[in-house]
Structure formats: C-alpha cells, structure tokens
Amino acid sequence: MSRYMLKHKPNNFFMQRFVVGLTLFLLSFCAQSVEDPWLHLEKAAQAARKLSYKGIFLYQNHQDVRSIEITHLNNGAEEFARIVTLDGKPREALSRGNNMVVFNPSKENVMIQTRQNQSLFPAILPPDIESVKAIYTLRFVDQERVGGREAQIVYLEPRDEYRYLYKLWLDKEYGLILKMSILDHQQKVIEQASFNQIALFSGQDLNWFKPNVDTHKKYIMDDASNNKVSHEKYCTIANLPTGYREVSHVTRMMGNQPHPVHHWIFSDGLSFVSLFVNQIPKGQKSRIGETQVGSSHIFARVMNGNQIMVVGEVPQATIQKISNSIQDIKVH
CATH class of the missing domain: 3.30.200.100 (MucB/RseB, C-terminal domain)
Known part of the structure; x- marks a missing residue:
C-alpha cells in the first residue's frame, strides 16, 4: 500500500500544480474579460486634462458652425489652454486651472470676461465619473477613424428624461475624446464637436499662452x-x-x-x-x-x-x- 502511494505521488503532485496553474490562468482571464468598461471613461476624463495636445476641431450647435483651435499643456502642476475661434468674429480664451479669461475684440476695444469651472471640449467629462455612472448607462459599439486616429465609439445613455444621449469617440491609444455628439430624445444631433487634426507634444514652453489681439485697442472688463x-x-x-x-x-x-x-x-x-x-x-x-x-x-x-x-x-x-x-x- 505504501509502495503504491509513493510510486504515484509525483504524478499527483504535478497534477495538483497543473490544476492550480490552470485555475489562476482562468481567474486572470475572467478578470480581464469583465474589466470595468467605465475605466475607459475615467481614462478619457484624465486624458483631456493630463495630456499636452494641439488641434483644430469643428464645433456645431444648431446653425452655428465654427472651426476652433485648441492648445493644451499640462506641466505636471497646472493646466494651461488657449482656445481660438478661427471663423467669423475673432474670439480667444485663455484658461489656467479652473479660471478662464475670454477676449472679445471689437472695432474699438477688447471686452474681457472672466469665467470659472468651464467644461469645454474635449474636457467634457468630470474628473470623477462616479456621478455619471449613477445616471447614465454605458454601451460600446463600432470603431471609427477620427482626425486620422483610431477611435472606439461609446454611448452614454440617460436613465431618465432629464438628460440627453452622448455619443463619444475615444482615442484607442490615449483615451482622449476625439469627437462628441449630443442627441435629443428623437435621436437628432443638437450639438457636435470633432477634431479634424490633433497632435500630442511634450514641450513646456508657454510662449503661446497669450492672446493675439491688437495691443492698441482699449481693454474693458465686463x-x-x-x-x-x-x-x-x-x-x-x-x-x-x-x-x-x-x-x-x-x-x-x-x-x-x-x-x-x-x-x-x-x-x-x-x-x-x-x-x-x-x-x-x-x-x-x-x-x-x-x-x-x-x-x-x-x-x-x-x-x-x-x-x-x-x-x-x-x-x-x-x-x-x-x-x-x-x-x-x-x-x-
């Protein structure tokens, strides 16, 4: 009896190790399979604030269609952004952290407006998306190219009648929102923004962080x-x-x-x-x-x-x- 058990002990030992290894592999595979899809939204929310990028996007709201240039830099301590309207009347905005200064040049002067807590494309998601998870459901659909980059399309669908549906195109590599559409309850697009060109950069130079307006005009605070x-x-x-x-x-x-x-x-x-x-x-x-x-x-x-x-x-x-x-x- 003892000789029989000793003879077969090595086989049982290796079999046990095989079963344990297989179990750990399956657990790891399952964990990856059920990865929280909201992590993609968290990545998108962080990408818009932590990455340094420059691009031009087309913004449409009802009949209003404009091309807008954005330069965004994060130096590890603060965020800086310059937003310039390229069509129609000149308009620029400089933001540092949560504070924004808007420059509206006219024929005679430059009107300056101060604002706070603006959520501008592509930084439309809050830093903490827990509040969004409670009132929207998340659905992944197709993939598509936007501005020359591969993007994953996701839908944020409202759980009630008090909000609209958001369709987002997330950069597959960095998570940055490359395109956004807001649809009403009849599936009609009421607002849209989409990059037609976008590039990341790593420099820390802030020479661009200033308005390009006529210095001979009078500056007036509203x-x-x-x-x-x-x-x-x-x-x-x-x-x-x-x-x-x-x-x-x-x-x-x-x-x-x-x-x-x-x-x-x-x-x-x-x-x-x-x-x-x-x-x-x-x-x-x-x-x-x-x-x-x-x-x-x-x-x-x-x-x-x-x-x-x-x-x-x-x-x-x-x-x-x-x-x-x-x-x-x-x-x-």
Missing part, C-alpha cells in the same frame, strides 16, 4: 468682475432632477437692472443649467412661458414679485423641474 459668491438663502430650492447639484451661486448686476440678479448653476457632471432670479422693478413687464433658442430651452415664470428664468441645453422637462424646485423666495 461687469463679471462685480460678481460676488453668494451664501444668502434668497430661495428655498428642493427636489432638483436626479443627479443635478448646485455648482455655483453668485449675485451680480446685469444690464440696466436696478436690483442684483441671483445666478445659480446646476450640473449632473455633463450638462449645465442656469437659474436666474431677480426682483421685478416697478413698471417692468415680466416674462412668462417657454421658448427654444437653438439647442437651448428657456422657461420663465413669476413668483413673489421675482422673475425666474431657467436656461440650458437640456430637455424641456429638466428646465421645468428646476424652475419648479424653487419653493420659496425671500420677500423684500
């Missing part, structure tokens, strides 16, 4: 410099559409308005909606109703003597729900 971050509880806002949250709230003087305007921005990580609330001056006619300008929906109503205006490139249901989320307004 009233955005008077914006104040507001912590005043001017309105009670509740029951926003699922996934939307407040990302900013400022008060500012607008146009000839005698009273300050409260401006909120809400976002689900991909789309942005603006809410404006201001006291209606005596004798001024209020606005009520719904309208559409290009791909943007606008909804206006009156509450406690205040004009409420909601604007965004989102479904009409989203605009109405955000307007109705105002449950109370401070009475002056």
Whole structure:
C-alpha cells in the first residue's frame, strides 16, 4: 500500500500544480474579460486634462458652425489652454486651472470676461465619473477613424428624461475624446464637436499662452468682475432632477437692472443649467412661458414679485423641474 502511494505521488503532485496553474490562468482571464468598461471613461476624463495636445476641431450647435483651435499643456502642476475661434468674429480664451479669461475684440476695444469651472471640449467629462455612472448607462459599439486616429465609439445613455444621449469617440491609444455628439430624445444631433487634426507634444514652453489681439485697442472688463459668491438663502430650492447639484451661486448686476440678479448653476457632471432670479422693478413687464433658442430651452415664470428664468441645453422637462424646485423666495 505504501509502495503504491509513493510510486504515484509525483504524478499527483504535478497534477495538483497543473490544476492550480490552470485555475489562476482562468481567474486572470475572467478578470480581464469583465474589466470595468467605465475605466475607459475615467481614462478619457484624465486624458483631456493630463495630456499636452494641439488641434483644430469643428464645433456645431444648431446653425452655428465654427472651426476652433485648441492648445493644451499640462506641466505636471497646472493646466494651461488657449482656445481660438478661427471663423467669423475673432474670439480667444485663455484658461489656467479652473479660471478662464475670454477676449472679445471689437472695432474699438477688447471686452474681457472672466469665467470659472468651464467644461469645454474635449474636457467634457468630470474628473470623477462616479456621478455619471449613477445616471447614465454605458454601451460600446463600432470603431471609427477620427482626425486620422483610431477611435472606439461609446454611448452614454440617460436613465431618465432629464438628460440627453452622448455619443463619444475615444482615442484607442490615449483615451482622449476625439469627437462628441449630443442627441435629443428623437435621436437628432443638437450639438457636435470633432477634431479634424490633433497632435500630442511634450514641450513646456508657454510662449503661446497669450492672446493675439491688437495691443492698441482699449481693454474693458465686463461687469463679471462685480460678481460676488453668494451664501444668502434668497430661495428655498428642493427636489432638483436626479443627479443635478448646485455648482455655483453668485449675485451680480446685469444690464440696466436696478436690483442684483441671483445666478445659480446646476450640473449632473455633463450638462449645465442656469437659474436666474431677480426682483421685478416697478413698471417692468415680466416674462412668462417657454421658448427654444437653438439647442437651448428657456422657461420663465413669476413668483413673489421675482422673475425666474431657467436656461440650458437640456430637455424641456429638466428646465421645468428646476424652475419648479424653487419653493420659496425671500420677500423684500
């Protein structure tokens, strides 16, 4: 009995090692097979911010079609970008981190506007896509060439009626978004951007990071410099559409308005909606109703003597729900 067991022990030993090795291989194969597809979106979100690239893309929004040049650099500590409109009236924007300065040259002067937290192509995805995963489903389809590069097409499909469908072309090597289409509920393209040329670079030179405008013109800051971050509880806002949250709230003087305007921005990580609330001056006619300008929906109503205006490139249901989320307004 003992001689029989010793005789066959080597075979059992090697058989056990074979089974263990096969099991580890299969586990590794299965792990690769069920790789989280959202990792591709995370890679795309990081690529737009961490890579240094220069390219020209075509942007289309309703009837507005423009060619735009973008130069983006990440030096390991900060992001820098210069965005130049190549068609029609000259317009440039310089961004550093979350701060952006827009230059609008006219015949006599250059209007300067300051902005924050802009999500511009190709950096349309939030750095943390967890919020996107909760409100969209992800679907991979075909592959296609964009700007001379191979791209994987993916769909971000909304889970409810409060957002549109996003079709993205992701660079197969680097993950960068090479093309984007936003489709409404009738599958009609309402906004699109696509690189027709794109190249990566590794230099750290920032000589390009300056506006190319006439230095003899007068530079004028718009009233955005008077914006104040507001912590005043001017309105009670509740029951926003699922996934939307407040990302900013400022008060500012607008146009000839005698009273300050409260401006909120809400976002689900991909789309942005603006809410404006201001006291209606005596004798001024209020606005009520719904309208559409290009791909943007606008909804206006009156509450406690205040004009409420909601604007965004989102479904009409989203605009109405955000307007109705105002449950109370401070009475002056």
